Amino acid sequence: MDIQWYPGHMAKSRRQIAEKLKLINVAVIAVDARAPKSTLSDDLLTLLSGKACVIVLNKSDLADERQTKLWTDYYGKKFGNAVSFNAMRDPKGALLSAVNRAAAPVIERYAQKGVKKTVRVLVAGVPNAGKSAIINRLAGRRSAKEGDKPGVTRGLQWVKLSDNLELLDSPGLLWPKIESQEAAAKIAAIGSLKREILDETALALALIDMLRDAKPGALAARYGAAEEGAAHEVLEAVCRKRGFLLRQGEADLDRGARILLDEFRGGRLGRITLERFEDDER
Ligand SMILES: Nc1nc2c(ncn2[C@@H]2O[C@H](COP(=O)(O)OP(=O)(O)OP(=O)(O)O)[C@@H](O)[C@H]2O)c(=O)[nH]1
Numbered sequence: 001m002d003i004q005w006y007p008g009h010m011a012k013s014r015r016q017i018a019e020k021l022k023l024i025n026v027a028v029i030a031v032d033a034r035a036p037k038s039t040l041s042d043d044l045l046t047l048l049s050g051k052a053c054v055i056v057l058n059k060s061d062l063a064d065e066r067q068t069k070l071w072t073d074y075y076g077k078k079f080g081n082a083v084s085f086n087a088m089r090d091p092k093g094a095l096l097s098a099v100n101r102a103a104a105p106v107i108e109r110y111a112q113k114g115v116k117k118t119v120r121v122l123v124a125g126v127p128n129a130g131k132s133a134i135i136n137r138l139a140g141r142r143s144a145k146e147g148d149k150p151g152v153t154r155g156l157q158w159v160k161l162s163d164n165l166e167l168l169d170s171p172g173l174l175w176p177k178i179e180s181q182e183a184a185a186k187i188a189a190i191g192s193l194k195r196e197i198l199d200e201t202a203l204a205l206a207l208i209d210m211l212r213d214a215k216p217g218a219l220a221a222r223y224g225a226a227e228e229g230a231a232h233e234v235l236e237a238v239c240r241k242r243g244f245l246l247r248q249g250e251a252d253l254d255r256g257a258r259i260l261l262d263e264f265r266g267g268r269l270g271r272i273t274l275e276r277f278e279d280d281e282r
Pocket residue numbers: 058059060061062085086087088126127128129130131132133134145146147148149150151152153154170171172173
């Protein structure tokens with residue numbers, strides 16, 4: 001599978017974020033807990049270098065709990081602050097504390113001059129990671145537009161939490177050059193790339209391999225089909241089990257692919273992390 005992914009407007013979004021950086025005291029970087037490595041962009045880290053950061057492993061409800069803990073601990077040590085989060089459900093306390101911890105030195109500096117500082121927090125990350133949902137959770141209201149597809153947030157938007165805390169929502173960012181097709185496939189599998197730019201059948205075949213590696217037995221348990229053999233045989237078996245057949249009795253692979261992607265993304269195959277902490281070379 002060959003993924004090409006950098007739409008023209010992303011360079012503009014990156015520029016818009018860069019223009020606002022002077023105002024920003026803390027950067028909340030939203031990564032997807034199902035792919036905590038591939039969704040943490042080096043390009044974004046470079047853009048934000050020097051800022052106090054909080055890494056949020058969002059959508060933790062869809063990821064393997066143990067893996068999320070390992071990755072959160074690791075990022076906490078590496079970047080100072082990291083929390084796992086479910087923007088649909090979790091109370092905001094732990095994340096707010098992490099933001100306040102990250103902001104503390106700035107607040108302190110201003111306090112010494114007798115000034116009460118408004119802390120400005122950028123929320124950034126790959127498309128569809130849940131940036132707007134995180135903001136809404138922190139705000140306790142639907143201030144930012146959310147949606148279950150990438151590219152929902154189009155421009156920068158300030159959301160005021162209180163007199164001394166403001167959040168900046170931003171459009172999802174990818175980076176110009178794909179370093180690894182493997183990472184790109186994971187980013188695609190979790191739903192951070194637009195459907196229109198993907199060969200979904202090829203992606204579903206790649207996802208079958210990822211799933212067999214990340215959680216053996218998950219495919220068999222969900223679809224009642226053998227998960228050994230070539231990926232296309234597994235997809236075919238899924239189609240047959242679900243009755244996705246074309247007129248001549250052939251498996252409707254495109255339909256099966258779409259369902260598999262949707263069900264994985266919706267957590268129907270269980271809580272799965274595609275990047276095992278133990279496997280990573282650090
Ligand atoms: N299960 C689950 N779903 C989540 C979580 N956070 C966000 N979502 C859902 O994921 C989808 C994407 O959320 P958004 O907040 O729009 O994501 P975003 O990062 O702002 O996306 P863009 O603006 O398109 O870059 C929405 O359907 C959210 O309801 C989470 O922690 N768990």
